[in-house]
Amino acid sequence: MIALTLLKAVLVISAIAAGLAAVLTVAEAFLRDYGPCKITINNEKELTIKGGDSLLSALTAEKIFIPSACGGRGTCGLCKLKVLEGAGPLLPTEEPYLDEKERADNVRLSCQVKVRNDLKIRIPQELFSIKEYTARCAEIKDLTHDTKLFRLELIDPGQIKYVPGQYMQLLAPVYEKSSEEVYRAYSVASDPAQKNIIDFIVRLIPGGICTTYCFEYLKVGDTVKMNGPYGEFRLTDTDAEMVWIAGGSGMAPFVSILHDMKNTNSQRKATYYFGANKVEELFLTEQMKQFEKDLPNFKFMPVVARPGQGENWNGETGLVTQAVERNIKDTSNYEGYLCGSPGMIDAAIKVLKDLGMNENKIYYDKFA
Ligand SMILES: Cc1cc2nc3c(=O)[nH]c(=O)nc-3n(C[C@H](O)[C@H](O)[C@H](O)COP(=O)(O)OP(=O)(O)OC[C@H]3O[C@@H](n4cnc5c(N)ncnc54)[C@H](O)[C@@H]3O)c2cc1C
Secondary structure, eight states: OHHHHHHHHHHHHHHHHHHHHHHHHHHHHHHOOOOEEEEEETTTEEEEEETTSBHHHHHHHTTOOOOOSSSSSSSSOOOEEEEEESOOSOOTTTGGGOOHHHHHTTEEETTTOBOSSOEEEEOOGGGGGOEEEEEEEEEEEEEETTEEEEEEEEEESSOOOOOTTOEEEEEEOOBTTBSSOEEEEEEBOSOTTOTTEEEEEEEOOTTOHHHHIIIIIOOTTOEEEEEEEEOOOSOOSSOOEEEEEEEGGGHHHHHHHHHHHHHTTOOOOEEEEEEESSGGGOOOHHHHHHHHHHSTTEEEEEEESSOOTTOOOOSEESOHHHHHHHHOSOOTTEEEEEEEOHHHHHHHHHHHHHTTOOGGGEEEEEOO
C-alpha cells in the first residue's frame, strides 16, 4: 500500500516536472534573444534581421512577399521556398504539404521555419516583382446577405498589372476584435484593363479575422494595404471548350476573366455553372447576362440547390455538380476551371474526372 502511494507520488512529481519543462521550453523560445541572423537569398542578396520570427514574417517585413493564404498558420501550404542551410529538421506541421521530391529539394514552409541562426534560401525570381500597394476603399456594395464587393482604388503604386484569375493578399490591421495583423488571400474580381482598380468579392466568415474587419470596420475612404499579385489560376492559351464551376465568392476570378475575354474579343466556348443554396444567394446575374451578350460563346448557368418558399425559380436545381452531370455527358475534350470552397472543388473534380476529363486539365483555386 505504501509502495503504491509512493509510486503515485513519483508519477505525479514526474508529470509536473515534464509539464514545467515543456512550459519552460516554450517560454525560452519566446524570450530567447537569437541576436542578428543573416539570410542569404539566391546567393546574391543578404539581409540581416533580428532572429526569432518565422522566415515568412521576416521576409514580409523586408518587403519580400511569399504567397500565403492562411496568414502563417501552416494550413494553406502556399509559402513554400527552398531553405538550403540552417532550417533544422522538417517539422510535423510541414509534412502534409511536402511531397518526396520537395523534401529532397529542401523545400520548406516558410511560415513554419523560424529564423534562429543564419539561413541560405532560394526564392523564384518572379516573386521579387510582387509589390505592396496602398489603396483607398472607394465603394462597398452588398451582393447577398453575407457577401459584399469591395472596390479599392490604388494610391501607391497607382497602377497594377495582373493576370485575370490571380489573387492579392489583403492586410487586416490590428482592430478591436483582433490583436494581430493578418494577411488573407482574395481573388481579383475587376477588369484588368482598369489598372487603378482592384475589386474583391468577400464572403463573411463568422468570427473570421479579415472578413469581420472588412464587413464591420472597413469604411469607404479608409486606406488599406495589400500585396501581390499571386497565383497560377488563369485560362490556358488553348482553344479547348471550358466548363467553369464556382459557388459563393468563388465568382470573383471569373468576373476578371470575363472582362478580359470581352476586352480581347475571345471566341472561346465556356459554360459557367454557378451554385447557390437559394435564389437570394445568386448575385451579379445581370452582369453575367451582359457577358452572354458580349461574348458569343459564353453561357451562364446559375444552379439553385433548394429554392426558398415563394422564390420563383425556373432554372437548374440541385447541387452544381449535378447540373454539370445533367448537361455534359463527356468532358474528355473540355478544360475545367473551379473556384470556391474545398468541399465543392473536391466534389467537382470527381464529377469532371468521372465524366472523362484528364486531371491535368482541371485548374482550381481552393478558398481555404
Ligand atoms: C487563393 C485564394 C483565394 C481566395 N479568394 C477569396 C475571395 O475572392 N473571396 C473570399 O471571400 N475568400 C477568398 N479566399 C478565402 C480567404 O483567403 C479567407 O480564408 C477567408 O476570407 C476567411 O478569412 P478570415 O480572416 O475572415 O477568417 P479566419 O480568421 O482565417 O478563419 C476563421 C475560421 O473560419 C475558418 N474558415 C476560413 N475560411 C473559411 C471558409 N472559406 N469557409 C468556412 N470556414 C472558413 C477557419 O478555418 C477558421 O477556423 C481565398 C483563399 C485562397 C487560398
